[in-house]
Amino acid sequence: MDFQLSDDQRAIAEMAGSLFGDLCSDDRLRAFTASGDSWMPDLWAKCVETGLHALAIPEAAGGSGLGMTELMLVLEAQGRGLGMVPLWRHQIAAATLDRFGAPAHQALIDQATTGEALLSLALDGLAGSTGVALEARPEGDGFALHGRVPALPLGIESAAALLPANTPDGLRLVLLRLDAEGLDKVAGMFTHGEGVAELHCRGVLLSAADVLPAAALAWVEPRAIAALAALQLGVSAEQVRRTVAYVSERVQFERPIGSFQAVQMSLADAHMDIEALRSTLWQLVYRLDADLPAGPEALATRYLACETGHRVGHRAQHVHGGIGVDLTYPIHRYLYWSRALGLALGGSAATLERLGDWLANNDTLGWKYDLAEHPTL
Incomplete structure (x- = not known):
């Protein structure tokens, strides 16, 4: 290989x-x-x-x-x-x-x-505890969209967005043009400074073509997970790099604090978290590019991305001490980003529950090398 x-x-x-x-x-x-x-x-x-x-x-x-x-x-x-x-x-x-x-x-x-028009995408409701709040109801030859989207990234600046919505045939991705009649937008700001918009849909008319087939959502979700995990990988790796540089220079008790065993072990744990995420992410993107089923791999990547962002961010802030919460010092921005990415991924608890359900229904995996390729979620 x-x-x-x-x-x-x-x-x-x-x-x-x-x-x-x-x-x-x-x-x-x-x-x-x-x-x-x-x-x-x-x-x-x-x-x-x-x-x-x-x-x-x-x-x-x-x-x-x-x-x-x-x-x-x-x-x-x-x-x-x-x-x-x-x-x-x-x-x-x-x-x-x-x-x-x-x-x-x-x-x-x-x-x-x-690049003339921006497109946005939000799948937060798939992993959130409140679920998907949009509903596409049949009306005439198309659908009428009702409900709310709490925080669509760049919802003010974008021309259109893909969003999950409940339909009579189950969850579907719908294309919502963000200048449509019956759509109200409230501008806001996410944890790390990105602009968002809260959307309120009051019977926004969609054509039948604007409700995509079921396969679209199954195709998008693991790719969205991979993308968010890749961002989390970059954020966390840079957090550790900057933290290592800081503890190599910061002197306490007449020696760099990076020479203390507790600091070394903490950052070694952070490094292992990052490399575990990297390996899982590489496996996911390989399977996606090879057009192989990747349901459980996506869930494992989502879980590790949430956990890695939390643990690495916590350790980096802890080792920095008081300067870590000084807004004139740059390390806090990485914590904001890791928290925002964790929220977009949906958190680790719901993901672990979903992965556990899959494992419970596929409990012969790994016993033989000649088993057929695992099914999708």
């Missing part, structure tokens, strides 16, 4: 690392926080210029036609830099419309591919 990246993949990773490293310095992030802006349009313009915004959009639709592996490399770099741009939501939404949508959606896909 060859576990090495290809030359093209290394080039993409290096380009993304350079882009986010240059445009997301501590000074730039400090200025962004002070500005009160909801995202970084200048950074987004660079992503569009370099094609990073369309890596996972099929070539036939004008994108690069690459896989989740390449997108993961970019998102890890984005997480390290804390770049406030909607890279994964935008292109996963566009790729979903291209794969499962109708000819009526082509103009929107074209605008997304060129």
Whole structure:
């Protein structure tokens, strides 16, 4: 087996690392926080210029036609830099419309591919305790959308969004145009500074084509998990890197605090958490790119991403002591991001319960090497 990246993949990773490293310095992030802006349009313009915004959009639709592996490399770099741009939501939404949508959606896909229009995506209700609050009721030749979405990322700035909704045929992804009649939006701000909108739908009319087939939701969910986990991986890895640098310089009792065994063990545990997440994430994106079933792998990745974000963030803040809560010092931003990503992933408890249910129904797994490939969730 060859576990090495290809030359093209290394080039993409290096380009993304350079882009986010240059445009997301501590000074730039400090200025962004002070500005009160909801995202970084200048950074987004660079992503569009370099094609990073369309890596996972099929070539036939004008994108690069690459896989989740390449997108993961970019998102890890984005997480390290804390770049406030909607890279994964935008292109996963566009790729979903291209794969499962109708000819009526082509103009929107074209605008997304060129960067003229932003697309958003929110699957939070799938893992949240309150469930999905949107309902698409049949009306005429289409549907009327009723209900609420608590926090759609960049819901004010985006042109359209893919959202899960209850229908007479079960949960479906629906395409909601964010300038539709009957839609009210309330602007807000998420934990890490990203702009969100609370949506209230009062009979928003959808065409039959705007309610995507059941397969669309099953296709999107593991890819959304992989994308959020890749961001969490980048955020956590950079937290540890910065923390190691800090404890190597911070002196207490006439010696660097990094020389104390308790500090070393704490950061070693954080490193192991990160590498466990990395291995699980790599397995998930491999299966997604190979078009293999990936239900339990996605749940395991989601669980580890939530746990890693929590544990690494806690250890980094603890080791930094008082300066860790000083808003003029940069480490707190990584804690905000890891918490926000954990919320978007839905938390570890519900994920572990869902994974446990799957294992209970597939309890012969691993006893023989000649068993058929595991079923989907």
